[in-house]
Amino acid sequence: MAISKAEIEKLAKLAKLSFSDEELERFTAEFDEIIAFADTINQSIEGGTEQIRSVGARMVSFDDLRPDEVMPSLPNEKILSNVEGYNGFFSVERSKK
């Protein structure tokens, strides 16, 4: 096992999500498979993924960075079109916890 149920519980807590014991068991198994899959990639590369980051990855130079020029923002209605808005704000009901 690459990951324990306790670790999954901790991740859920950090993400402010709650699951039943049954769900946690299932996720632990699923996560384990996903990690095993990613490990296969890691093993197929000499030097591991660290190697990709330090040598293989493309880098940009200072001159390629974005110039500091203002672009139009989106209209407020558009920004709030997928959510419940209130007076131009995003609004969320506070949890009682």
Place this chain on the structure above:
Amino acid sequence: MNYEIVCGIETHIELATKTKIFCGCTTEFGGEPNTHCCPVCTGQPGTLPILNQKVVEYAIKAGLALNCKINTKSHMDRKNYVYPDLPKAYQISQYDEPLCEKGYIELDSGKRIGITRIHIEEDAGKLVHENGYTYIDYNRGGVPLIEIVSEPDISSAEEAREYAEKLQLTMRYIGISDCKMQEGSMRCDVNLSLRKPGDPNFGVRTEIKNINSLSFIQKAVIAEAERQADILDAGGTVVQQTMRYDEATNSVTPMRDKENSDDYRYFPDPDILRFCIDEAKVEEIRASLPELPFAKLRRYVNDLGLPEATAKQISRYRKVAEFFEGALAEGASVKNAANLIVGTIFSNMDTEEEKELFAVRISAAQFAALVKLADEKKINIGVAQSTLQKMLESGKPVEEFIKPEDLVGISDEVLENLCREAIEANPRAVDDVRNGKDKAINVMFGYIMKKTGGKADIRKAEALLRKLIGP
């Protein structure tokens, strides 16, 4: 029992770029809620953040001004935590490859406070809690910040304040931020623990979050050191936690449990390419830095011979220093220029902010023209001060107020006649002078100055008066 304070400060500074760190939205303060926003800075799925060049440039400037080593290779990381002020549930920050490392700030005592690192990151949105709801405005979300982390080298409340003040001054000087603590463009978190003198180990530390004034930093350090000392004296242990300083009661109270840093699960942001800055670019940025305030202060005292207090007042504000140096370049004398700035111009400016902005209506060259008249003794200091005041109010040059004929001065004949008049008009003062009350001569000076509008040569007048009054 006596304890030693071990203190470090983390400072967040909002950079004065035009746009946000990863999108072209304006960083302008205020605005209607969620109007300075786009899909990138509200964290919509599928959007691509692109790093602002100016943010990197400004952070390097900060690093160089604080004697840091600049990392020529750097990347962005994701710092994960769930809170509604972060739409993506992570903040794009830097973890193991910050732009700048290993610098220092030197205090007046000569002690150096180490700078561990400076990294760039995005600011979070603003939350308003009301009636069981949280309202979110992401206008500030994505505004670029630098976080400057000091070593735990600070060992008193005064040092903590001086460190923050010097940091603020330097950042303003290099023009990367206005560092207004009240408006939140500079915010300090203070880490503090106590230990017995000579103990090599650190005690348990607490972190006081978001202190928004220099004097509160000093007070918070004192209050927290006292609180921890009381716990230790009573045989208790300090709990590692996040605290808040309350200025109304001058006390420090717990805020919320802090997550351990490994709970942030930092990892490289796969959306943003690693970037490199070549040495030539770093040198180009170094060359663009102005002379820093502390170097200026030393030069004003050592090379120009200004008194420390005057030199401090002028070097403290970049625009004032530039105005002063501009006047010197036009031939004004150091002493008169400095005294007229500190005495007359500053008397029109009540706040630090006004001095910082230094919006005067005359140019350094126009100011120098006036100073030179005083240098050449064509006008006395009193006239120089009142004329300068008129120039500042009207924005008009010195010629508007002092005509060439005013500068000829008072002829010796006229001055002698005036002295005789002064003696005749003040018999009692004359008697006093004769009886050894030397200060009574001021009465005659007053008379002559009034008659000439302050233009008489006071030394000549004194010599004449003494001759006329006799022994």
